[in-house]
Amino acid sequence: MPSIRIDDVDLYYQLDGDPARPALLFSNSLGTDLSMWDAQAAALAEDFHVLRYDTRGHGRSPVGREAVTLGRLGRDVLALLDRLDIARAHFCGISMGGMTGQWLGIHAPHRFDRIVLANTAARIGTAEGWHMRAGQVRREGMAGVAEGAAGRWFTPGFVAGHAAGVARMTARLREQSPEGYAGCCDALALADLRASIGAIPNPVLVIAGRHDPVTTVEDARQLGAGIRDARVEVLEASHISNLEAPAAFTAALRSFLQQ
Known part of the structure; x- marks a missing residue:
């Protein structure tokens, strides 16, 4: 399966659809891999050239030697686009992937x-919570998380x-690299874009899960209010809304991208 050398890692990626179509890039959440986007890739590959990748330290992308920062994750995306000769793309990221998307928009x-x-x-x-979680997985591995x-x-x-689908997701989490996960926790500990998101000029759709305890609807509304050309859509889901409400998520995504 394909991977591309980007500085200190071989970043694993997957392409679906016609290269002549507009490019659509998906970025995964903490503790998952590109397979979390299977439903969206299958539904949208007829209309878009779909690019997915495993964030460094996740799935089949190794940790690398360099300390992980949000800027490092963003530069990985730009280098991946460069290596694949994709000049412009739509972007969709969830949770940590959404923070990467904010950095890219800035x-x-x-x-x-x-x-x-x-x-x-x-x-x-x-910062305290993320550093505590990073320390936990470095000491004890992924089982507790x-x-x-x-x-x-x-x-x-x-x-x-x-139950079966949830079990597969948690099994993938157990298999993640503890250092890869911890490194991204360290990156999230330092990531604060509240003073910068106003610089994003792109049209932005913010998707929230009504029952999300991690990034709440209020978080989404604050994000939408801080970006000059943004709107917020709330789905009946929790934190991994593209898996809990795949049809609604894909419909919202398609509608926004085709405007």
Whole structure:
């Protein structure tokens, strides 16, 4: 399967659809991999050239030697586009991927058309909380984090009704590199874009999950209010809204990108 050398890592990626179509790039959340976008890739590959990748330290992309920062994650995206000769793309990122999207909108808006920021915020959590989680996984591995993931990611009703799918997601989390996960926790500890998001000129769709305990609807509204050309859409879902409400998520995404 394909990977591209970007500085200190071989970044794993997947392409679907016709290269003549507009490019659409998906960025995964903390503790997941590009497979989280399977439903969206399948639905949108007829209309877009869909590019997915595993964030460094996740899935099949190794950790690398360089300390992870939000800027490093953003530069990985730009280098991936460069290596694949994609001049411009739409962007859709969820949670940590949404923070990467904000950084790109601030620092490289000319490389993107429309930007979708799902289940994210300009500041997620606290530095203390992220450093504590990073320390936990470095000491104990991924088991403790995976234990409570379903409750952070999905509503109780979805967990009860989709036990097999939820189990696959948590199993993937257990398999993630502890150092890769911890490094991204360190990056999120330092990531605060509240004073910068007003510089994003791109049209932006902010997607929130009504029942999301991690990045709340209020977080989404604050993000939307801080970006000059943004609107907010709230789905009946929790934190991983593209999996809990795939049809609604894909419909909102398609409608926004085709405007």
